[in-house]
Amino acid sequence: MAAPVPSYSEQAALSLAMAVVASSPGPLLLLDGDLNIVAASASFAEAFDIDPASVAGRPLAALGAGEWAAPQLQALLDATASGAPTIEAYEMDLKRRGRKTRRLIIHAQRLVYLDLGNPRLLMAVTDVTDSRASAKAKDETLRQNLVLLQEVRHRVANSLQIIASVLLQNAKKTQSDETRGHLKDAHNRVMSVAELERQLTGSGDGHLDVGVYFTNLCASIEASMIRDHDLISLDATGAGGVVPVRVSTSLGLIVTELVINAVKHAFPEGRHGKIVVDFALHGPNWVLSVTDDGVGMPTDTAHIRVGLGTSIVQALAKQLDATVETEPGHPGTRVAIIHTQIALVDEDTVDDADAPAVALPAA
């Protein structure tokens, strides 16, 4: 018996369906239950270099030079046409002679419509070859950058080691106690930056946990400056906090200067005592203090000499928009570097939990 002639409205619906498939911007095929092509989008013909006029009515497996005849794809499509679940993302390599292999992702689903006796499959093809290659290239660039960063940090560490070694050698050779003291101070300053570099090796985002940094820095200073650990102790306290590297560099140098000063002057003639480095962060404001329980500052101001260390502390504090306050510690001395920035805080910065806890001072 001849198939019934479709009515005008049926023809219109069929033509609409064909037009929708043909105009799809992404490669799209409409297949029948035997995997013959009912319609193909122009984008499919263009993407896979197939003559659009020769497509309709041909089996999918006969397209091109047979490159779509992959047995696993055919089996999956057959199963879907028979009622198996939708093929969500089947990956396959499309191999064509004389061309580069393309990596494709196939999505295919059986259409639900009125004519249950004539199953139809809609097969969408996404070519991910270029995007995958681009992502791979990006990953490779990132990996190379990390290798480069490690190499730069390694070189910086090496250079700091050389500088510190030269200063130490000079300090050992010099006859003058005063010069030796200056050279050792310079050595400690270099090691303060070196400690920061060591810390940065484990951090890639330009921020640093001051608490950890100060703990390590104090351990370094203690090892190099304090000969008798039973006499003088040096500890870092406070919850710390994350600050930009620029800020932490200055903070580390300030700590180094203040600790050098305390070790040199607070405990004369074998006096016992302790030095405590504390950092308290409150939003954008912070207080860094170095407290000792030594002999305290000389009461006679004529005996107070402004040395290089004091100048460095003042200059760095100014750079950080902070003030330096020195007060008696009963016993000893407390030097506090206070940064108050409430009036300058940008609201977005405060609200953003990922933002650095300390804002950079205005340049």
Add this chain to the structure above:
Amino acid sequence: MNAPTPGKTLLIVEDEILPAMALQAELEDAGYHVMDLTGLHQEALAAARERKPDLALVNIRLQGRDDGIALAVDLKAMGIPVLFISGQVSRARTAQTVAIGSLPKPYDAADMVAAVDYLLARLTGDESLPRPFHLEVFLPVTGSLLPDAAE
């Protein structure tokens, strides 16, 4: 500062002469005998054969194409314990089966003396010294620090 065991001999293998010299001076001041400095694999091996050091301080980057990890493998085979003194921290960690510790650059010379004191004490079973802050000790189980000589 802890007094080192008298008479202990150290080998420093480092491609950068200035840090090597500073290290040598600091360790000698602390009472150690430091062998002639070298930055070459074969030269270091020859020196180690002539006078077996108690500990070798080895940088990972050496002169020319020489590599400190390869040297550490050879030194371990001779029964000589190795301390890595390189800024290449991750490479040192991957080679921890051939070394007993790592004190990465940039290190303080005083820290290095403390690290050597500590490791030499551990090698003789003395665990009384505190571990220097930056020293990473590999194979920390008591008695396992001495490498097995293959020879």
